[in-house]
Amino acid sequence: MNTEKPQVTIYTDGSASPNPGPGGWAAILLYGDKRKELSGSERHTTNNRMELTAAVKALEALKEPCNVEFHTDSQYLRNGITKWIHNWKRNGWLTASKKPVENQELWKALDEATRRHQINWVWVRGHGTNALNNRVDALANEARVKQL
Numbered sequence: 001m002n003t004e005k006p007q008v009t010i011y012t013d014g015s016a017s018p019n020p021g022p023g024g025w026a027a028i029l030l031y032g033d034k035r036k037e038l039s040g041s042e043r044h045t046t047n048n049r050m051e052l053t054a055a056v057k058a059l060e061a062l063k064e065p066c067n068v069e070f071h072t073d074s075q076y077l078r079n080g081i082t083k084w085i086h087n088w089k090r091n092g093w094l095t096a097s098k099k100p101v102e103n104q105e106l107w108k109a110l111d112e113a114t115r116r117h118q119i120n121w122v123w124v125r126g127h128g129t130n131a132l133n134n135r136v137d138a139l140a141n142e143a144r145v146k147q148l
Contacts, residue, residue, distance in 0.1 A: 005118065006031060008066045010058045013073065013126075013136040014050025015144050023050040024143030026136045027058035036061065039143040050140065051077045052106035059113035068119045073126030073133055081110060082121050 009030040016023035023045035029036045038057055042050070051074040059068070072078055085107060088094070093101045093108075101107060124133045 005065050005067045007069070008062060009069045009071070011071045011124075011132045011136040012051070012054035012058050012077075013133070013140040014047055014052070014054045015137070015140045016045050016047040016050055017144065020044060020046045022144050022147035023047065024140040024145070024147070025050040025054035025057065026139030026143060027054050027061070028132055028136050028139075029058060029061060030132075037139060039139045041143040041147045043147050048074075048076050049103055049106060050144075052080075052103055052110055054136075054140070055081075056106060056109045056113050059110070059117065062117065065116040066118075068117050069122060070119050071122045071124050071130075071133060073124050073137075075123065078121050078123050080107065081114065085111060 011028045012026065014023065014025040022041065022043060024039060024041040026037070026039040038061060040053070040057065051072070055072070055077055087096070088101045088107070093104050095101055124130050126133065126137065
């Protein structure tokens with residue numbers, strides 16, 4: 001990674017309950033000793049849409065190109081942005097079974113939001129011992145509950 005860019009650590013999470021249903025997303029951005037928490041909600045959505053929204057909002061909050069260590073407990077998010085998206089773009093946003101990619105507008109927004117940054121995508125076990133992942137989970141659930 002380019003060491004001239006600021007180093008930022010991001011944790012994100014999204015939830016919907018029931019799924020689909022009211023949803024919430026959250027992100028924690030860490031830069032040096034600074035910490036910023038973001039969250040939001042939608043009345044009717046899915047957990048996958050909230051995971052993607054959290055990632056987009058977190059990256060859009062960065063004011064300049066950064067080296068990012070991006071933590072997520074969503075395999076859907078991590079695999080989608082690191083593996084699947086390349087074939088989706090090559091295939092005109094169709095899956096291997098020739099169906100339109102779900103949440104396509106959010107994948108496109110995330111693809112755009114990643115362009116300025118060097119990102120290391122790190123999967124973390126959800127509901128485990130990682131305090132920041134647990135905090136971002138709590139923030140997403142708090143945002144979701146506001147929709148009830």
